[in-house]
Amino acid sequence: MLNSNKTILILLIFMISIVGYYNALAFYKIMDYIFSLTEHKTNLFLSISFINALHFFFRPLGGWLCNWLQRKSKNLLLPYFVLFYALYNFCIINLIDLFSLKLGIIIVLCNFVLIGCILGGIFPQIILSLLNQKQPNTTRKIILGNLYFAAIFTASILAKFSLFLHNSSNDDWFFQIVPCSFVIVAIRLFFTKSLWVDFKFNNSPISLAHSWSSTIRHHWLVILRFTCFLTFITSLNAFFTTAMPFYLERYLNYPEKEVLLLQVSLFICGILGLIIGGIYHSKLGKRLHLTMGILIKIMLYFLFKSYINNNFYTIAILECFCMLGLGLMMSKILNLIYSIFPPGYKLSGVTIIYDFSFGLLSGISVYLSTYLIHQFNNLYIPSMIIVVFSYLSLISLWFTPNSDFFRYDDKE
Numbered sequence: 001m002l003n004s005n006k007t008i009l010i011l012l013i014f015m016i017s018i019v020g021y022y023n024a025l026a027f028y029k030i031m032d033y034i035f036s037l038t039e040h041k042t043n044l045f046l047s048i049s050f051i052n053a054l055h056f057f058f059r060p061l062g063g064w065l066c067n068w069l070q071r072k073s074k075n076l077l078l079p080y081f082v083l084f085y086a087l088y089n090f091c092i093i094n095l096i097d098l099f100s101l102k103l104g105i106i107i108v109l110c111n112f113v114l115i116g117c118i119l120g121g122i123f124p125q126i127i128l129s130l131l132n133q134k135q136p137n138t139t140r141k142i143i144l145g146n147l148y149f150a151a152i153f154t155a156s157i158l159a160k161f162s163l164f165l166h167n168s169s170n171d172d173w174f175f176q177i178v179p180c181s182f183v184i185v186a187i188r189l190f191f192t193k194s195l196w197v198d199f200k201f202n203n204s205p206i207s208l209a210h211s212w213s214s215t216i217r218h219h220w221l222v223i224l225r226f227t228c229f230l231t232f233i234t235s236l237n238a239f240f241t242t243a244m245p246f247y248l249e250r251y252l253n254y255p256e257k258e259v260l261l262l263q264v265s266l267f268i269c270g271i272l273g274l275i276i277g278g279i280y281h282s283k284l285g286k287r288l289h290l291t292m293g294i295l296i297k298i299m300l301y302f303l304f305k306s307y308i309n310n311n312f313y314t315i316a317i318l319e320c321f322c323m324l325g326l327g328l329m330m331s332k333i334l335n336l337i338y339s340i341f342p343p344g345y346k347l348s349g350v351t352i353i354y355d356f357s358f359g360l361l362s363g364i365s366v367y368l369s370t371y372l373i374h375q376f377n378n379l380y381i382p383s384m385i386i387v388v389f390s391y392l393s394l395i396s397l398w399f400t401p402n403s404d405f406f407r408y409d410d411k412e
Contacts, residue, residue, distance in 0.1 A: 012130050013151050015082050018186055019122055020155030022089035025162060026115065027052065027242075030096060030108050051105075051112055052242070056363025058116030063355040064212050066121020067348055071211065078125045085118050086186035120359060124351035131338045142281045145334035146274040149327075153267040156241065164260050215341075215348040222340055223352055225396050230357035232293060232393035233333065235386045236326050238362035240266055240319065243369060243382065248315075251379060252307060262316050266323040273327015284332055286402040292325045293390055299325075304383045336405060365389065 070077050092111055099107060127148055135141045216223065239247075245263055248254040277284055303318040341349035369382040 016151035020152040024159035053363040053367035055112040055116040059120035059359030062117030062120025063351040228396035231389040235365040235389040269323040270327040277331020
């Protein structure tokens with residue numbers, strides 16, 4: 001028998017995988033559906049980029065709404081959110097092909113708004129529940145934080161692989177079995193009430209949460225500083241995990257199979273970076289972020305030059321190194337955000353920083369890249385936007401003391 005702590009960790013990892021899988025699969029499936037019904041690919045890509053950006057724009061609203069609902073409730077609402085999200089996306093993924101284009105676009109718009117609102121509440125609560133688990137040493141704490149991103153990357157690989165098999169063969173068994181399995185797991189988790197007792201909800205940072213207005217009033221400088229600090233990381237993450245596949249397929253005309261293999265390689269490199277960061281967490285301070293930022297910006301110059309020259313192998317190598325560096329920089333980030341707020345402000349503080357950086361700013365960077373490419377026909381635009389965000393991150397990093405990167409060692 002597993003002890004309660006291990007049971008909770010397995011439960012949370014399942015929840016991250018369920019949400020991450022459906023988030024990625026719904027995005028890929030809907031994009032393929034819309035592209036299959038029109039011939040005007042370039043103009044439509046701009047519209048699709050805006051539709052996808054809605055999912056990011058509405059995350060802060062969802063985070064605020066879920067935070068408000070959780071403060072009013074005496075029970076943990078996380079399993080309700082996850083179950084609804086899994087069932088809703090299961091229906092959308094399997095029914096989207098039955099709709100006409102006009103009706104499908106309306107449903108897609110509503111879908112991305114709703115998904116953004118739900119994810120804005122689900123992800124911060126999962127992060128808080130994950131990091132609130134007691135661990136015997138610092139390394140375990142870092143690994144817990146990194147498990148979140150690792151599970152998201154793994155779920156994205158599974159989603160892309162599912163859709164590739166669905167599109168390339170008549171055998172849909174994998175495409176049907178995996179979503180069905182996740183729905184069954186979500187239902188099982190929801191109705192197994194004994195599992196949720198171990199969350200000790202009444203003493204958790206979720207149940208003690210202050211309102212957003214109170215958190216912003218008392219910790220506005222910390223929120224501003226760390227949201228700006230994360231702009232470089234989130235813009236890189238948004239480009240490599242969301243925009244890059246369509247960038248290669250639609251603008252550079254690479255075949256889907258090559259892009260799939262490249263994307264899987266990138267996610268693996270990201271996971272490898274997280275593992276290395278977890279092992280050598282004591283070395284990951286302010287200096288490493290400065291060094292990695294400079295190296296990644298240098299690699300971005302050669303990467304986008306390779307895009308123009310259509311050198312796929314050079315693109316693959318440079319992107320893998322960039323993603324490895326990104327994994328290193330993402331390591332400890334969640335632990336850092338979690339540790340800078342006192343218990344009563346953890347849920348609202350983590351939600352605000354996460355939803356505005358990984359949500360709103362990610363959506364802005366992806367849509368702005370697509371819009372400017374469409375306007376100026378310049379494929380270097382995404383790298384320019386990432387560089388601009390990197391300077392904003394650098395200014396914030398300048399005012400961040402190195403000790404903040406090691407606050408997880410403090411006893412609360």
